Amino acid sequence: MIRIEDEIFLKKKFDFEKLKEFGFCFENNTYIYSEDFMDGDFKAVIEISDVLKGKVIDNFSNEEYMPLRIESFDGEYVCKVREAYKSILKRIADICCTDVFFANDQANRITNRIFQTYGVKPDFPWNDDNGVFRHLDT
Numbered sequence: 001m002i003r004i005e006d007e008i009f010l011k012k013k014f015d016f017e018k019l020k021e022f023g024f025c026f027e028n029n030t031y032i033y034s035e036d037f038m039d040g041d042f043k044a045v046i047e048i049s050d051v052l053k054g055k056v057i058d059n060f061s062n063e064e065y066m067p068l069r070i071e072s073f074d075g076e077y078v079c080k081v082r083e084a085y086k087s088i089l090k091r092i093a094d095i096c097c098t099d100v101f102f103a104n105d106q107a108n109r110i111t112n113r114i115f116q117t118y119g120v121k122p123d124f125p126w127n128d129d130n131g132v133f134r135h136l137d138t
Contacts, residue, residue: 004054004068004069004082004085004086004089005046005052005053005054005089006052008086008089008090008093009052009089009093009097010103011099011100011101011102011103012093012097012098012099012100013097013098013099013100013108014031014048014096014097015096015097015098016031018095018096018097019031019033019048019096022092022095022096024046024048024096029049030047030048030049031047031048031049032045032046032047032048033045033046033092034046035088036059037084037085037088038080038081038084040059041058041059041060042056042057042058042059042065042081042084042085043056043057043059044056044057044085044088044089045057046088046089046092054085054089056068056081056085065081067081068081068082068085101121101122101131102122102129102131103129111131114133118133118135118136119136120133120134120135120136
């Protein structure tokens with residue numbers, strides 16, 4: 001099973017005020033947003049609480065559209081649905097999130113502390129998720 005949401009929202013931090021402005025409703029400690037897409041054939045439902053959950057509902061059957069999550073399903077129609085869903089998620093990420101250096105909250109807190117103290121941001125010399133901090137004088 002692929003988690004499209006993890007791919008889109010990795011290294012993103014939600015701004016909860018912007019979520020409300022975007023159209024999310026706050027119910028039972030969860031921000032919820034839904035949007036019909038592909039001419040109303042599908043509905044994206046995104047829930048944000050302690051964890052991020054997303055699903056695509058086939059409006060004809062009113063059930064979750066599972067081919068979206070199966071990597072081996074790569075037919076033209078499934079790919080169109082997947083790309084349309086990703087487009088919704090990317091729009092939410094662009095409008096409602098800020099970029100962070102690391103996926104882990106603790107690593108980002110340490111990064112912010114280093115920046116506040118020394119004015120240094122992490123460098124990623126290996127083009128992966130491993131960042132290093134370099135003293136400006138050396």
